[in-house]
Amino acid sequence: MERRLMKGNEAIGEAAIAAGCRYFFGYPITPQNELPEYMARRLPEVGGVYLQAESEVSAINMVYGAAGAGARVMTSSSSPGISLKQEGLSYIAGAELPCVVVNMVRGGPGLGGIQPAQSDYFQATKGGGHGDYHLLVLAPASVQELVNLVREAFDLADKYRNPVMILGDGVLGQMMEPVTIADPVPVASLPAKPWATTGAQDRPANLINSLYIDPLELSAHNAKLIAKYERMAREELRFERYCADDAEILLVAYGITARICRTVVDLGRQAGLKLGLFRPISLFPFPYAPLADLIAEVGVNKVICVEMSAGQLVEDVRLAVEGRVPTVLYGYPGGVVPLPAEILSRIKGEGGANGVRRS
């Protein structure tokens, strides 16, 4: 397909359609409205269905029904709406249904704001709803990577029968960049789903369910889910290293913050600082071992975790570092996008503090 300029939210829609997604259940919330609006326009053209639900709660339960009926299906929202979807996501994870959910994160808590943030990291990576479960979480840092990961997300959802979350933010959703979208997958070539509820013709009845009233059965079901997450941790780690091979100070950041940190690394190197960047792309499973190995092999003497939240990513970074080198947090919560210069001045010890944006 030809290269074209697309807004992040719209590129997600086109990438999902190319991945064989024909069903989208949406509900308006800023800053992700361009995605449901794009799907409302495009899906009928390809024989699909866009439906605006009465709430995020209903939208995610429509996803449950559609995924259980065997379809590639998607919904999207932003932080407060994603909170409302947590009940449904727990059921979807429990019933082992594949689907893709996009969260274009905005600042919180509560109604918070509408500016970009990364403060849903815990909610996205640690389960979010009730019970022992995980989403597979992917965090792109450009519109092209967003497009590529949406395609991959549908395949991973089917591979694991598990919900996959694309964790973006207001910047990624709103910015325009040139993208190439891979050729569409023929819907007929998608993997068969013999477990789906499509009508019990010439086979025993199928059941989509997350209820196991016998504790031993529920325990066995949990064991099966845990084994799935362990397999993800073996097979689905995704990360990027930038200028890390001789880094003395290692920045760790994901998503748009990682993009900003690349510039920080470049500026720092021009000023003689040996900066490097480690960017987790899969946030669950988190690349603990690759980060730990990097620190050991390169001789990093300080890790700086930069996030647009008040100290969420840093907890996983510290689990990886295991106290071997000092790990500090540069947190920018509340919808503040840090500038490369202010991060660099903090690294140089010239001031700046967590939660404070120097104007």
Next chain:
Amino acid sequence: MSAGRERLVAGYPESLTEQAFHYCPGCTHGIAHRLVAEALDALGLRERTIGVASVGCSVFAYNYFNCDMQQAAHGRAPAVATGIKRVLPDAVVFTYQGDGDLASIGTAEIVHAAARGENITVIFINNTNYGMTGGQMAPTTLIGQKTTTTPLGRVAENNGYPIRMAEMLATLDGPAYIARVSLHNAQAVVQAGRSIKKAFQAQLERAGFSMVEVLSTCPTNWGMTPVKALEHLEKVVAEYYRVGVLVDRTKEVAG
């Protein structure tokens, strides 16, 4: 009938599994299950039907209906059914929900499924309390009715008024068929079976949303014998929730 020429006049519905019901003695859930199964059988729909179980006493409905089933979160069955129906427009999709599920936590989902004219069938069991959790007040609990959370009886000043869901949804343009039936005696059961079949026929005609509210007993939580509970259903419950057809926009079907 002459000797040696036996004719089967009633059998076990193919659309029910042989699993014994877990319902309390005298509860009319079993009758409602059978009526749904008989309607599916009569219309030859079992192999293209997907049912959606809800949360409440009927949470295990998937053990009893011999068709593909999905189990939904509390109140969300109409949204789940919507997702299924939009993917499989030629399938027959029904929900089976109680009054706590449909009339309380699931009001948004049922109102909007009805307003959209979602081409699904809803079987709504109204026994005026939360049965599964031990008999708490439901939106449908009658004024004066004692429950574990209205120990002195429901008082309007404190607890508000019971909701007549069938009448409420009948104000919308989306529904094709809405009826309320009762299961208090054999004649009522036969009428209930006709309404349930009609509701599925409405879906087959793609006429829109269909719902049958089924007035049902709860002898355990009402503190009554099964026989007394049936009398109460007829004399008290059906006085407030009047049986009848509230909406019928289907084509007339002969017979």
